[in-house]
Amino acid sequence: MAQKPATTAREMAQVETIIGRILQVGVIFSAIVMLIGLALFLITGYSGYEGDFVPRQMGMILAGTWQLKPYAIMMLGVYCLILTPVLRVVVSIYAFYKEKDHLYVAITTLVLIILLIALAIGVKG
Amino acid sequence: MIHTAIIMLAVGIFAGIAGAILGIGGGMIITPILTLGMGLNIKYAIGASIIAVIATSSGSTIAYLRDNVLNLRVAMFLEIATTIGAIVGALLTGVLDPKYLYLLFGCLLVFSGWNMYRKLRRGSEVLQRVEPDKIAAKLKLNGTYFDKAEMKDIDYQVENVPAGFSVMFGAGVASGLLGIGSGAFKVMALDTFMKMPLKPSSSTSNLMMGVTAAASATVYFFNGAILPGIAVPMALGILGGAVIGSRIMQVLPARWIRIVFIPIILYIGFQMLFKGLGVHF
Numbered sequence: 001m002a003q004k005p006a007t008t009a010r011e012m013a014q015v016e017t018i019i020g021r022i023l024q025v026g027v028i029f030s031a032i033v034m035l036i037g038l039a040l041f042l043i044t045g046y047s048g049y050e051g052d053f054v055p056r057q058m059g060m061i062l063a064g065t066w067q068l069k070p071y072a073i074m075m076l077g078v079y080c081l082i083l084t085p086v087l088r089v090v091v092s093i094y095a096f097y098k099e100k101d102h103l104y105v106a107i108t109t110l111v112l113i114i115l116l117i118a119l120a121i122g123v124k125g
Numbered sequence: 126m127i128h129t130a131i132i133m134l135a136v137g138i139f140a141g142i143a144g145a146i147l148g149i150g151g152g153m154i155i156t157p158i159l160t161l162g163m164g165l166n167i168k169y170a171i172g173a174s175i176i177a178v179i180a181t182s183s184g185s186t187i188a189y190l191r192d193n194v195l196n197l198r199v200a201m202f203l204e205i206a207t208t209i210g211a212i213v214g215a216l217l218t219g220v221l222d223p224k225y226l227y228l229l230f231g232c233l234l235v236f237s238g239w240n241m242y243r244k245l246r247r248g249s250e251v252l253q254r255v256e257p258d259k260i261a262a263k264l265k266l267n268g269t270y271f272d273k274a275e276m277k278d279i280d281y282q283v284e285n286v287p288a289g290f291s292v293m294f295g296a297g298v299a300s301g302l303l304g305i306g307s308g309a310f311k312v313m314a315l316d317t318f319m320k321m322p323l324k325p326s327s328s329t330s331n332l333m334m335g336v337t338a339a340a341s342a343t344v345y346f347f348n349g350a351i352l353p354g355i356a357v358p359m360a361l362g363i364l365g366g367a368v369i370g371s372r373i374m375q376v377l378p379a380r381w382i383r384i385v386f387i388p389i390i391l392y393i394g395f396q397m398l399f400k401g402l403g404v405h406f
Contacts, residue, residue, distance in 0.1 A: 019197075027183045031364055034357045041354070042127055056349055074353035078176055081360060082342045084183050085335035092201060103264070108201050114208040115340055121212065122343035 014095075022091045026084035034077030041070035048072060086115050130358040132163075137177065137362020142370035143386065144181040144306070144363070146377070152178045152305035153234060155359065157393045160227075161400065165355070167223045171304030172350030173359055175342045178306040180360040182335030184367030194375075195328040196268040199283065199315070200336075203293045207311070207337040210297020215341035217302050219348070227401030230303055234394025237309040241387050258284040261319075270325045274376065281322050289319040293333075301341035306334035328371075 041047060048069025055061050055072050061079070064072025089112050096104040140154040152174040159170035218226070261267055267282045283289075296310035311330035315321040321329070345351055 023183055027180075027364065031361060034361055037353070038130065038357050038361065042130060047354070054349065054351070054353060056347055056351075071353050074357045075351070078351060078353065078356055078360070079346065081176065081179055081183070082339050082346060085179060085339040089201075089204075089336060092197070101265075104198060104201060107205065111201060111204045111208060111336065114205065114212070115336070115343075118208070118212050118215075118340040119343045121216070122345075122347040 018095055019088055019091050023084060023088050026080070026087050030077050030080035030084060032077075033080055034074055037070050037073030037075075037077055040068065040073065044070065046070070086112070089115065129354060133355055133358035134362040137180075137359040137364075138366040138369075139362075140177060140359075141181055141184060141363035141366020141368075142373070144177075144308075144367065144370065146370045146373060146386075152181075152300075152303070152307075153237070153309075153390070154393075156230060156304060157234075157397055159355070161393075161396055167226050168218075168350050169352050169355065171218065171226070172345045173352065173356045174304035175300075175338050175345055176351060176356045176360050177363050178300070178304070178338040179335050179342060180363040181367045182306065182331050182333075182338065184364045184371075194270045194325055195332050196266070196270075196321070196325050197332075198264065199266050199268070199319075199321070200329050200333045202264055202266065203290060203311075203314070204333055204336050206290050206293040207297035207300065207333055208340040210294045210299075211301035211337045211340035212344065214298040214301020214303075215344040217298070218304075221302075224401050224403075226303065227397050229299075229401075231394050231396070231398030231401055233299065233303065233305070233307075233309075234390050234397060236394075238387050238391035238394060240309060240313060241390070245384065245387070258282065258286065260286040266319075268325065270322070272324065279322065281320075281325070283315075283319040283321050285318050285320070289314045292318055297337055297340075300334070300337050301344075304341070304345070306331075306338060308334055324375075 047053075048064060048067070048071050049055065053071075055064050055069075055075055058079075061072050061075050065076050089108060093105055093108045093112065096108055136155065136158055140158075143154055144152075155174045155177045156167070156170045159165040159173060160167050165173075261283045264286065266286065267280075269278055269280045271278050292310060292314035296307040296314060299305060299310060300307040308327075308330045311333055312323075312326045315326035315330060316323055342351075
């Protein structure tokens with residue numbers, strides 16, 4: 001164990017509680033958005049778009065959500081769900097920073113950069 | 126349409142429970158159900174599955190975080206390897222013939238089943254003797270968890286960090302390529318290579334899956350592999366199932382968890398292999 005296990009354990013418990021809360025909020029928010037989209041889709045029986053079309057550009061999804069198109073709202077919910085783990089990484093950076101654990105601030109920031117690269121590849125590809 | 130949504134919701138709840146208990150992210154269950162059971166194109170099955178993985182991971186980490194079973198530092202450090210792997214894998218999926226996706230998937234399932242069986246033979250959950258490890262100490266990877274079944278705190282150390290890191294890269298590629306959480310590989314890296322006990326291994330791997338899957342899911346999201354009519358009800362079912370599953374996991378002995386799922390995983394694995402080889406029954 002480390003030299004001061006009591007402090008480390010307490011700090012980690014704190015970090016984990018914060019991360020847990022953030023994750024919870026993110027997951028519940030995406031679930032609500034998906035639920036609204038799904039409910040609209042089932043009630044109206046219409047996706048909001050012609051045929052099997054699925055909106056996948058951010059602009060189109062946001063515009064469609066504004067017009068209450070079920071598929072747009074569902075895709076927005078899915079996107080929020082994809083972002084929850086990313087959010088968790090962001091919060092972890094802050095938590096490790098508060099803990100003055102510079103090594104893990106660096107490690108976690110590196111993970112975030114890799115995720116942003118994935119996002120860039122996704123948007124371009 | 127309502128019919129599809131209800132089936133997906135039910136599949137989601139089942140996959141969520143199973144995924145949280147086994148730490149396999151639900152993806153290994155969902156792709157076979159969607160392709161073999163419902164005849165969906167494997168590309169869309171993988172898209173739905175990667176969303177399912179995120180839902181499983183996020184849903185069950187909520188429960189694990191409260192119980193202090195997981196090791197956040199181990200997760201963060203190894204995510205460097207899994208996220209890079211996931212991007213590589215997601216980009217590869219576009220290039221590969223679906224036939225190979227089925228074959229790889231089948232091999233993966235058969236391997237996982239065998240791996241679980243092997244652990245079962247090894248006997249009960251014993252804390253493995255671990256040599257003090259320099260890298261693990263430097264990276265502060267050693268930890269403690271509270272075992273609910275035994276009602277006590279258990280300290281553990283990890284070793285063999287470079288090997289674990291390499292296996293994690295492979296796990297990331299598999300995750301991105303097949304839309305799975307590749308929890309089996311992650312648990313293997315943690316428990317076989319790094320000698321972490323099963324319970325922190327499973328929940329740490331569960332946490333890592335979400336971040337790994339987010340890396341490949343963004344690629345899938347924008348290339349059109351995600352069908353909202355399928356992915357959404359499934360994700361909602363999984364969120365519910367994952368919360369139930371992680372509760373069950375903490376009170377069930379590890380051995381029973383495995384006994385129940387080995388035959389199912391093996392059976393599905395062979396089905397996927399046959400499909401990849403073009404054999405029909």
